[in-house]
Amino acid sequence: MTKTIAKTVLSLNLNGVVRDDVIPDNLLLVDYLREKASLTGTKIGCDGGECGACTVLIDGRPRHACLTLAATCQDSEIETIDGLSRDSRLTALQRGFNEKLGAQCGFCTPGMIMASEALLRRIPNPSETDIRDALAANICRCTGYVKIIEAVQFAAQALTEGEPAA
Amino acid sequence: MNETSPAQSIGVPKPLVDGPEKTTGKAMFAADFQTAETLVGRILRSPVAHANIIAMDIAKAEALPGVHAVVTEADCSDSYGVLPIAMNEWALARGRVRYRGEPVAAVAAIDVATAQRALDLIEVTYEELPAYFTAEAARAEGAVLLHDDKPGNIERDAEFDLGDVDAELAAADLVREIDVNCAEVCQVQMEPHAAFAEYDGARERLTIRPSTQVPFYVHKMLARTMGMAEGHIRVIKPHIGGGFGSRTETLQSDLIAGLLARKARATVKVVLSREETFITHRGRPESRIKMKVGMKADGTITAVDFTVQQRGGAYSGYGIVTILYSGSMIYGLYNIVSARFQGVRVLTNTPPCGAFRGHGTVKTRFAFEGLIDDMARELGLDPFAVRRANLLVAPTMTENDLLVNSYGLDQCLDWVENASGWKSRKGKLAPNKGLGMACSHYISGASKPKHWTGEPHATIHLRVDWDASITLLTGAAEIGQGSSTVMAQCVAETLGVDMGRINVISSDSALTPKDNGSYSSRVTFMVGNASIDAAQNLKARLVEAAARKLEIPAADVECLGEVYRGGQQDQGLTFEEVVMEALSGEGTITVKGNYDTIPESWGGRKYRGAAIGGTMAFSYAAQVVEVTVDPHTAEITVDKVWVAHDCGKALNPLAVEGQVQGSVWMGMGQAMSEETAFHEGLPLAANMLDYRVPTIIESPPIEVGIIEAADPHGPFGAKEAGEGSLSGFLPALTNAVADAMGVRAAELPLTPDRLLELLEKKVREDAATSGRNRGAA
Known part of the structure; x- marks a missing residue:
């Protein structure tokens, strides 16, 4: 029968909420988010590190949730697409992806937006090359990326014109 | 004087009507559905490319604690496929496997680990056959047939000879040839295939949410494979993470989810890995x-x-x-x-x-x-x-x-x-x-027409209720291409109302009219036309109601979208007032629109x-x-x-x-x-x-x-x-x-x-x- 897998009490800040969960040590962060925390905004598009759909922010940095063990996120701050908008108000990036059609089927979108979020926090006024570099690990199969670049540029402009980030 | 004019929706850049869900993570794809009791479905795939299945023993897998169902071809009532003349595929291989990775059996268990162990306990005995990985090898003299009714391993010879090719080539100033070979390619839509199936054992009913471009065909093939009445199956299309043709036909994973849910009399989720999605293929040859x-x-x-x-x-x-x-x-x-x-x-x-x-x-x-x-x-x-x-x-x-x-x-x-x-x-x-x-x-x-049942190519329902909102019911599958948006635009434009009045419900067999689905770029043309037809029918009803209320002939009613009036001096009726009149004594109304192609096409x-x-x-x-x-x-x-x-x-x-x-x-x-x-x-x-x-x-x-x-x-x-x-x-x-x-x-x-x-x-x-x-x- 099943070998017993060691368990850890994981304490972290998930989208602004501090929580504790008992988790097996081999649990991936993406499974923790989707199954334990019922936050299904983060997507699984591949078998590990191929597509970027699961990109979340760990302490502000974009990471593949499918290549991260949840247990390594002890005391971390995790941000996912589910917690990005506050009070149902779309952020500049979400508006950009919506209005510029950066999202067609929407499956890569959570990862794209989180990777872009990390970029705009680091470089509020990114060049096109900055955007391409920041999204190099995120595959989209619908847009050819043209409108994704426009969506990020839209958000950057909206933010530099003084709109609050969320 | 009323300066109202009909709202314009066509020709205007419009964000997708389902865009906010997609950008906030709220859009629910098949793999996102989960209940506390959802079982995990896993598929056993053939390790060989071509073999007869001599024996299969599932007893040990069935006996494993935590396993709720094991299904094989014995659970399938019939084959399935695309064209009525070529339905030679089974949800689970029957008697023979013909490619590496072909589904052979499937299990539903309490968790991934148990499901995986159960797969390991299924014993299959294969008798290997010669396998052909190139067209040339399969066509070679004496090659074993993949299907007994396909001599020479030819699915189909196709040919035409129109005009006078030889004379026209002779009459040319320059004749040149090219010999090209293009690799097989795969759609690689971002969402791996998935299906969430709920079986109601008390009523013997199946509800399934498959990642598909063709909910209607999946519905038909589920009924065929499971031996169930179509009316006992409800297919609800969730958000779909792209398709590009990979899901233009029913996939085994859709059928297997249904089979497992029925046998387990429970809720089963089948989510394919990216590797399995590649193996399912359906790409370009x-x-x-x-x-x-x-x-x-x-x-x-x-x-x-x-x-x-x-x-x-x-x-x-x-x-x-x-x-x-x-x-x-x-x-x-x-x-x-x-x-x-x-x-x-x-x-x-x-x-x-x-x-x-x-x-x-x-x-x-x-x-x-x-x-x-x-x-x-x-x-x-x-x-x-x-x-x-x-x-x-x-x-x-x-x-x-x-x-x-x-x-x-x-x-x-x-x-x-x-x-x-x-x-x-x-x-x-x-x-x-x-x-x-x-x-x-x-x-x-x-x-x-693909089916000769007399069904129109497309049907749209528009429901108008006392709140003066319009619900557009369509079987057309929104898969990210923006079909729901374009239908809302067609209806809004025809009625001259703001698009915000229109809510689109796409592809739920219990609610929406039948539609063939999203393939061959049919939706904008066919379903768009049906949307216009439905909106025109609705408009006629509204104009009639406005005429009644204004006490003028219907021909004299001027429709400005949000305002219906008798003449320029007339303040007219608001859209809400017209709807109230139309529904008075009648109740909620549903009108429909159809589209059919012309025989010349x-x-x-x-x-x-x-x-x-x-x-x-x-x-x-x-x-x-x-x-x-x-x-x-x-x-x-x-x-x-x-x-x-x-x-x-x-x-x-x-x-x-x-x-x-x-x-x-x-x-x-x-x-x-x-x-x-x-x-x-x-x-x-x-x-x-x-x-x-x-x-x-x-x-x-x-x-x-x-x-x-x-x-x-x-x-x-x-x-x-x-x-x-x-x-x-x-x-x-x-x-x-x-x-x-x-x-x-x-x-x-x-x-x-x-x-x-x-x-x-x-x-x-x-x-x-x-x-x-x-x-x-």
């Missing part, structure tokens, strides 16, 4: 095309003579349709009369191919547009001039009886020629840079399968690609693409641009880097690292010109926008490489190693030529 074209000195094409061989994989699927498209669509783009086609679709021990975006047309277009580019060069003609020498004049019927009612290719050519600066830049670029161009086209839905009868290609309208596209080639590494950089697409009328210009950019880009992957690969039937590139989908780094700017050659039958003149631009990229790229480096690519994808080989061969040949010349001097 490897195709070998040999083509001969005759041309006059002025560029006029006299005849086309070509053969196509497709490696179709282990089952029929859409195969017959694919091979027919690869022939019939030589017509419809240019004024070609004489053409001869011989196609063969071969069954092989590889995963089944399907209906990939640009279905059947892409590789033929690649061969043709490359060949005529070389011929233009030889004749001293500009590539644009050769295309312009062969334009159609609409309205017309092609030699194979395809209806062409609208034709914007000439405008597409003009647009890309100007936008790219072709005239001033062609031939004057720096070394190792090149410009190439090509044209393409695609159908706006297959016109001939059904294709001809000149050869077997001539209906394939028949459509109400063709989209047209032209594109120019600019490349830079690194002469040392043979790496190609696509610097820019200019593409013009004739979509008749851009109902939603934002979505048209997005579709065209996505098509061109998908063509780029196929042209440059994407290819499946197998070793003895074992997939070698069943992941997104080895199967090279272009990243944002190497993806070029794509400038889109929208051309609107309105179609008389299109919804507001519209035609398709989501497929026609794809196939042109492949030849435009290789034509650009030919311009830059002087070599013709005949094998795709044109990876650096393939191009390097061509460049080195050219160096050797040039050296030999100059050596001979020196010798002669």
Whole structure:
């Protein structure tokens, strides 16, 4: 029968909420988010590190949730697409992806937006090359990326014109 | 005075009506559904490429604690498939497996680990058979048949011989041939296949949420496979993470989820891995095309003579349709009369191919547009001039009886020629840079009815309730292409109301009218027209109600969208007041609209399968690609693409641009880097690292010109926008490489190693030529 897998009490800040969960040590962060925390905004598009759909922010940095063990996120701050908008108000990036059609089927979108979020926090006024570099690990199969670049540029402009980030 | 005027929705860039869900993570895809008791479904797949199944023992798996169901072919009532004449696939292999990875059995268990252990406990005894991984091997004399009723392992021979090809080739000033081979490619939509199935054991009812483009076909195949009445199955389409044809047919995972849920009498979720999604395949077949074209000195094409061989994989699927498209669509783009086609679709021990975006047309277009580019060069003609020498004049019927009612290719050519600066830049670029161009086209839905039940091609319901909101009920599958948005636009425009009044409910068999689904670029044209019809019917009801309330004849009612009035001085009635009157004594009203194609669009009868290609309208596209080639590494950089697409009328210009950019880009992957690969039937590139989908780094700017050659039958003149631009990229790229480096690519994808080989061969040949010349001097 099943070998017993060691368990850890994981304490972290998930989208602004501090929580504790008992988790097996081999649990991936993406499974923790989707199954334990019922936050299904983060997507699984591949078998590990191929597509970027699961990109979340760990302490502000974009990471593949499918290549991260949840247990390594002890005391971390995790941000996912589910917690990005506050009070149902779309952020500049979400508006950009919506209005510029950066999202067609929407499956890569959570990862794209989180990777872009990390970029705009680091470089509020990114060049096109900055955007391409920041999204190099995120595959989209619908847009050819043209409108994704426009969506990020839209958000950057909206933010530099003084709109609050969320 | 009331200054109200009808709201405009058509021709205005509109974000998608379901955009906010997608950008906030709230959109629910099949794998996102979960209940506390949901069981995990896992599939056992064949480890061999071709074998008889001698025995299977599932007893140990069934006995494992935590296992709720194990299903095999014994649980299936029937086979399934696409065409009524070729339903030779089973949800779980019956008696024989025909490719590595074919589903053999499946389990539902409390968790992944238990399900995986149960799979390990299933004992299958295989008796291996010779397996064939190339079309040539499968066609060889004495090859074992994959299917007893398919002699020679031929799924279908297709042919036509129209006009007088031999005489026209003889009459040409230049006749040239090309022999190309294009790799098999896979859709790689971002969402791996998944299905969430709930079985109500008390009532013997199934509710399923499959990741599909064709909920209606899945519904029918579930009923067939499970031996259930269609009325006992409810299919609800969740958000769909793209398709591109990978889910244009029912997949085993859809059926297996239903079978497991019934046997477990529980809720089961089947989510395929990316590797399994590759193995499920349904992509574009490897195709070998040999083509001969005759041309006059002025560029006029006299005849086309070509053969196509497709490696179709282990089952029929859409195969017959694919091979027919690869022939019939030589017509419809240019004024070609004489053409001869011989196609063969071969069954092989590889995963089944399907209906990939640009279905059947892409590789033929690649061969043709490359060949005529070389011929233009030889004749001293500009590539644009050769295309312009062969334009159609609409309205017309092609030699194979395809209806062409609208034709914007000439405008597409003009647009890309100007936008790219072709005239001033062609031939004057720096070394190792090149410009190439090509044209393409695609159908706006297959016109001939697939089922002969008398059902219309499309039906839309509009429900209006006391709150004066309009609910648009459609079976058309929104898969990210924006179909729900375009339908809302059609209804809003026809009624003159703001789009915000309209809520779209897409694809729930308990609520929405039947629709064939999202494939062959049928939705905008067919469902758009049905939406307009429904809105007109609703408008008539509202005008009638307004007339009653205003006590004037209906003919005198002026409809301004949000206001209905009797004359300019009349303050009129608000939309809400009109709705109240219409519903008074009547209750909630539902009106419907239908769409049917006209028989003239059904294709001809000149050869077997001539209906394939028949459509109400063709989209047209032209594109120019600019490349830079690194002469040392043979790496190609696509610097820019200019593409013009004739979509008749851009109902939603934002979505048209997005579709065209996505098509061109998908063509780029196929042209440059994407290819499946197998070793003895074992997939070698069943992941997104080895199967090279272009990243944002190497993806070029794509400038889109929208051309609107309105179609008389299109919804507001519209035609398709989501497929026609794809196939042109492949030849435009290789034509650009030919311009830059002087070599013709005949094998795709044109990876650096393939191009390097061509460049080195050219160096050797040039050296030999100059050596001979020196010798002669």
